Amino acid sequence: MKRTVVANGNEMVVEGAIDAGCRFFAGYPITPSSEIAEGMAKRLPKIGGVFLQMEDEIASVACAIGGSLGGKKSMTASSGPGISLKQEGIGLACMAEIPLVIINVMRGGPSTGLPTRIAQADVMQARWGTHGDHPVVAICPATVKECYTETIRAFNIAEELRTPVYVLTDAFLAHLSEKVELPDGKELKIVNRKRPSVKPEDYYPYDTGFGDVPPIADYFSGYRFHVTGLNHDKTGFPDINPVLQESEEERLINKVLRRQEKIATYENYKIEDADIVIVAYGSNALGAKEAVDSARKAGIKAGLFRPITIWPFPSIALQQVAASAKHIIVTEVNLGQMVYEIERIILGGRAVTEIKNGNLIFDTRHPRSSADLTTVLQANGTPIRPNQILSRIKEVA
Amino acid sequence: MRYEMRFSGVGGQGNMLAAMIVSEAAIYFGNKHACYVPTYTSQVRGGPTKADIIISDAPILYSEANNIDYFMSLHPKTYKMYKSDSKQGSIIVVDMNMVQVTEEDKKNFRVYELPIVETARNKVGNVITANIVSLGITAKLIDAVSEEGLLKAVERRVPPKFLELNRKAFEIGMSLVK
Known part of the structure; x- marks a missing residue:
């Protein structure tokens, strides 16, 4: 059934995340994104999910990566200085290929800047903020309704590509409240990550024999899965073979580029x-x-x-x-x-x-x-x- | 029909809540499109606040009010900061004990100078109801939402314990407009 709600952008991000299947959130509150943490804290415990407020933004992105490795669709949200702090963790998620959704409610900057005011000045940070060559997907909703639908799409892309996906909203959209008609839950397209079909002893977390997005095993499910930010081979353990590393680095970039016609909506x-x-x-x-x-x-x-x-x-x-x-x-x-x-x-x-x-x-x-x-x-x-x-x-x- | 409104003051006065209630009245009890955009500063209490509402028969795209029909201000600082988007001949309501309206403004706008905060403190008996007194005044002055719809929207938002107090504030607010 279609639902009509009166809500703001931040509240719709929360609903989108929940309906996409997000069951783990780790964050640290910051204006103008705080209502997202607040909403997830209210909603997740009631539906078997977990909300964690960490000691800072660095810990919270690391924690969200852990949640995803544990098999739960995971999200973190922040703004301005908080997103700067998360960059290291976002790079780890790119490199280790961990599905993750990062909400950046953009505000004026640089530094603490204009905490309660609109900006769209983090679009290049989204592209190049973390160091090293890395894939990136970033989505910019324009309306309160799109805060819902595009958050769902962000989770779908993250799951399909095993990669972090940004949703970039802004202080204006975050607090803009209006009437929104949400689609019927049954009409929603929800994508879940590909999990291994082989026996644990035959599993490699970066085995490209299964395609350019290898299946990902949940932690503690009996599959061996070594996670590192170092370049690695199919086992997940460090490797410096230039031939393998060139093809692996290119694979990371290409898994987004080769799907861009589908991903790059307009x-x-x-x-x-x-x-x-x-x-x-x-x-x-x-x-x-x-x-x-x-x-x-x-x-x-x-x-x-x-x-x-x-x-x-x-x-x-x-x-x-x-x-x-x-x-x-x-x-x-x-x-x-x-x-x-x-x-x-x-x-x-x-x-x-x-x-x-x-x-x-x-x-x-x-x-x-x-x-x-x-x-x-x-x-x-x-x-x-x-x-x-x-x-x-x-x-x- | 398109009606643009702005409530302004300083953090803690409840102006943003008042504006939210107006937009909810339009949506829930007026069957209109409405949007509500609050802005505040990092100072929170005592910092300038403003909230815009647009009420329309048609869906709304750009949602900041910039052609304002109704402007309410409970503080001189934000009166000056946010008045400039008001239309010629539009309604301006100020708290007469806080905001001094120039003769020029009185010529350009339909100005109502009312003792809003004082009324909340002395006649309603609780200064925190100033925003609901504002809404009573608003109900009397605008057609974009009905008096009944606005009161229902107030009742929807306030805790049951304070329902009577807020009803009283709303009614006394209405009575301020002669």
Whole structure:
């Protein structure tokens, strides 16, 4: 049965996590993400799950990784400085291939910055925050409802790919409350990790004979599973063989890249005949949509391209839109982050499809765009208003 | 129909709760679309707070109020900070013992200067009901939610122990608007 609730973004992340099957949460409260910890603390014990508040963010991400190794879908949530502290653990989850969902309710920064105010300034941190080459998936919900549906999708991707997945919301969306109609529980698609089908003595935790995402055994289920942040071989024990390590490092990156068409979701809004294409993501895209509607009323052919997944970026979809556009306007609540990626994608006309023996393989089917690129950026703790975007549309029209 | 509202003051006065109740009244008892966006600061108590509500017949995209029909302020600091998004001729309600409204503002807006906190303290008998007194005033001044719906939304939110006190605050608030 469909359910109608009145809730804010943080509360919907909690509901999404619970409905996705999350049964373990470890965290440390921080504004503006605290209602997520609060909600998980209320909900999990009632449904056989575990909530743990740890001594800090480093411990809490490590703890969530442990929960996942124990076989439970696990999540941690934080903001700003807390996400910076979690980076080391996130790298471990990438390297050891542990499914994990990390919620980052983005707030103003750097440092403690503007704790209660909106920002979208952690999008590059999500991509490159932890050291070393690593795969990343990051999703940016735009609405309170998407805080629910995209959290579920984040768990599904984490489980399917054995990798950490970020959900990046923001302080505005976290506390925005509205009426939301949730899908019928029976309609939800829930993915569970692949577990070993072989006997314990035949199991290797990184055995690529079972595909590029090897089955993962639960701790204490009789299967031997050595976990390390060091590069390792199929047994999970450290290894420095350059041939194996090159293919293993590439496998980590490729398991995301080769599935990007499925993972990298996006929304096209009034885009078919658009001369002016706004690129916006997260809650900022709603103001952009209003600006597009106002521009259309004024007879200006404007449209919106909204990446829902920002890592991997829906590059080819954007190139298709950009090919016929005269102007691209990138708007984000920061002083310029995704705009550099977008510039590379549309002006360079290339999209990476995989990495093979040290070569990046490009999809070059789409021409370089000749569109003019401008920005509407803001990092003062307040959301970008539709009028600001509309003014820019009118300037370039 | 689209009606934009803003409640502002300082942390601890209950302005954010008041705004949440208005949005809930619109959704639960008015069958409208409504959104509620609170903002506060790391100072929490004593820091500036504001909460925006948009009530509409149509779904709402951008949810910060920036074309405001109704602005309530219980503190001079936030009155100055957050007044600028009010429409010409819109309603502004202030606590007359805290906020001094300029002659110019009185020309530009329909200003109601009322003793909100004082009424809560002396007539209702508990200063923490100032936000519910505000809601009584609001019920009388706006059409976007009904008086009955707003009172029901108050009753839905307050603990049973304080139900009578809050009903009294709401009614006395309504009576302040002449």
